[in-house]
Amino acid sequence: MVDDEPEIRTLVFNTLSPLGYAVLLAKKDEWRDGLFFQQHRGRVHLLMTDMLMPAMNGLELATKVHALSPKTRILYLSENDIVKGAFAEESQVPSSRSHSPAQS
Secondary structure (H helix, E strand, C coil), X not given: CECCCHHHHHHHHHHHHHHCCCCCCECCCCCCCCHHHHHCCCCCCEXXXXXXCCCCCXXXXXXXXXXXXXXXXEEEECCCXXXXXXXXXXXXXXXXXXXXXXHC
16 A cells, blocks of 8 residues: 555454455555565555655556566555546556456
8 A cells, every 4th residue: 555644554354354364464665666666566455545745656656566566466555636637548547457357
């Protein structure tokens, strides 16, 4: 889970952990250089990322993670209505974003 707001990270952790999910929380700036994902390679099956963060948006992060781990699925999150501008073109979205539940 990547979000620049600790309250959101805590909410996701407290919601998913009791359901049996192993939730890795990438703290602020810890994820930017990709080291967090290299350290946890093979353990990250789903990347939940905020779309609007300082220095790097969710699409940029997803692109880096997808390069390291093409099978990692991506879930983009936002609490804002202005995310439409984050995707300039559909072709920019990593292919792991588009899948149906039947492909799981």
